[in-house]
Amino acid sequence: MSIQTQVIETVRNGVDTAQMYGTLDALNANPELGVFQFRASNRWLGGAHNRSTIRSFYGAGQEDDSRAEAFSIDAGEPAVLLGVDTGPNPAEALLHALAACLTTTLVYVAAARKVNLTEVESTLEGDMDVRGCLGLTDEVRNGFTNIRVRFRISGDAPQEKLQEVVQRAQARSAVFDMVSNGVPVHVEASCQSS
């Protein structure tokens, strides 16, 4: 077996399946390695402009220091919602989080099931009445009333197997779970009069 053949067999969909099975074995042997804490810091920059900085996290039994630099994501609002368009608005950022998580979960599931994907695209839509979040009425909720996700997927498996991969991704996606079922959020504030 040539080295090239080994590489082709080990990496599927850009996922190192040997590493994946090693990770799953380690987690089965030591369940406490599954405990993760993810973090973000955010700073207001004026008006609807704020920026999150994301770097450190805890996982696999230790503080992770593998990231050479922090990531940052800017938020904003379009003019019609009183901003100057400094970034996607927070509701759009939530759609990104959902799309990204479903996609990555789908890619990992496909890699585990020996499905070679050639294309994964999705479009997401969320409907809201902004009179809720603008404080004008209690008759509508503040957030989206519903979200629609449409995937287009190509891969070397029958359509039914590709559909199964999508269903399994939905059943295991962390953000799909959070957005569908909700998460307890505790907010506290340290306030200083200036």
Place this chain on the structure above:
Amino acid sequence: MSIQTQVIETVRNGVDTAQMYGTLDALNANPELGVFQFRASNRWLGGAHNRSTIRSFYGAGQEDDSRAEAFSIDAGEPAVLLGVDTGPNPAEALLHALAACLTTTLVYVAAARKVNLTEVESTLEGDMDVRGCLGLTDEVRNGFTNIRVRFRISGDAPQEKLQEVVQRAQARSAVFDMVSNGVPVHVEASCQSS
């Protein structure tokens, strides 16, 4: 009254309060202008790397074309979760969405209540057992079990009033609502065998 004085009185916390009150009046007069649809498109780029593109939305009675260019956000996973760190992971992106929405809502509420803010920072933490999303056990949920948000705020109001602004932001934030209470998500897929 000088022009400078007028500007100081109209723009508070970087929010044009005259525009804000005009918007609220328009929405009260024509509630159908409150109907918005936000969107994101996502494309898989290999492994845990995917990218969302965000531009168009519907709101205030029309398709909005005010954005000159699309925004994009990359997602990835760190090495320990089988990626090559091409961006914040989806769970971290959800923390960003939550931080950004609480912050913008807080800034708008403060502007409406004549509170001049000088600093708004937040740190967020979310806890999860990744054995859920990796498909190893049904005994833990896939997403965060809980999220903690800690704000540090400075402004020209008594601490109690600043705390009220934080509470009002929490009561009106679109993403806080969605993450706390959940949203129905409908996923469909068009699959092609390649």
